[in-house]
Amino acid sequence: MxxxxxxxxxxxxxxxxxxxxxxxxxxxxxxxxxxxxxxxxxxxxxxxxxxxxxxxxxxxxxxxxxxxxxxxxxxxxxxxxxxxxxxxxxxxxxxxxxxxxRGPGYGCTLGEALVTEGLAGQFAQQLYGGPPEKWEVSLAADDLAHAAQDAMTTWDDRNYNHAAWFFGTDPAWRGYALGYALIGRYLAEHPAETPATLVHADAESFRGALKAMVD
The missing domain is CATH 3.30.2010 (Zincin-like)
Known part of the structure; x- marks a missing residue:
């Protein structure tokens, strides 16, 4: 190759x-x-x-x-x-x-984008370790909880504002931080999996981990 x-x-x-x-x-x-x-x-x-x-x-x-x-x-x-x-x-x-x-694609819904970005961030962490990127830990605990709640209600939204979620300033990098935390939660619950093995996983597989973040 x-x-x-x-x-x-x-x-x-x-x-x-x-x-x-x-x-x-x-x-x-x-x-x-x-x-x-x-x-x-x-x-x-x-x-x-x-x-x-x-x-x-x-x-x-x-x-x-x-x-x-x-x-x-x-x-x-x-x-x-x-x-x-x-x-x-x-x-x-x-x-x-x-x-x-080459599998499911980047995705068209908010949930799919969160999963795609979260998996990619955790893939870098799988390979290199060390501190996460700034955009992956940009949310305080309260802001992360609010983001998870918002995402629960708009998970299937195809008209979500990608720029606002991922590049906005109120707060910055919201989607990246939530996606990273979401995949981190899923990996903790499924220790046999890695971001590499999950590269083609359906985004729906991760909805339960988001719900756990809210409950």
Whole structure:
């Protein structure tokens, strides 16, 4: 199986960063393939100032099961210093999305999105351990409980506001934190499972864990 890395760098903005980015991709791939089946994948590496996670200097996006996009802001002071494990964690997060796209897909409902993001976050945790990402633990206990209650009533909603749930500011990263906690709850109740084994699991399997968070 082959990963083809496409470096979009005609402007030269990524000069000096390409080598460590490639190395991080190789390390992340090796780590992930220890617990998943290898796949063919296109990896697009691009510069897009201002369109990254500010404290990392980069971001990932996975539109299909065949491609992930890694975006960097070379002018961000955090970019160059986060091309090691922080970048690898983003890569495996996006890889999990790509693998899930090859099964049930990202999802169209709030519940499906929560499961997809939670599984990807917990997959990075399975591989690397260490502290969760900021967006995965962004909610205080009361806010997490409120989010779980809201999600219980809108789990099947196809018209949910994705931007508000996952990128909003009141509070920030609400969907990521709830999804991460939801999958964490499920894994605690099913110790034989891992985010890797659950990559194609139906989102409905996790509704009970959400209900337990509310009860």
């Amino acid at each position: 082959t990963w083809i890395i496409h470096v979009a760098n005609a402007s030269g903005q990524l000069d000096g960063l390409v080598s460590p980015i490639r190395a991080a991709i190789d390390r992340a791939r090796a780590c992930a393939e220890a617990v998943t089946n290898p796949v063919n994948l296109d990896v697009v590496v691009q510069a897009w100032p201002g369109r990254v996670i500010a404290h990392l200097g980069h971001a990932g996006y996975t539109p299909t099961g065949d491609m992930i996009q890694l975006t960097f802001d070379p002018g961000n002071c955090s970019c160059a210093q986060n091309l090691g494990e922080p970048l690898e964690r983003v890569i495996v997060h996006e890889l999990h999305h790509a693998l899930r796209w």
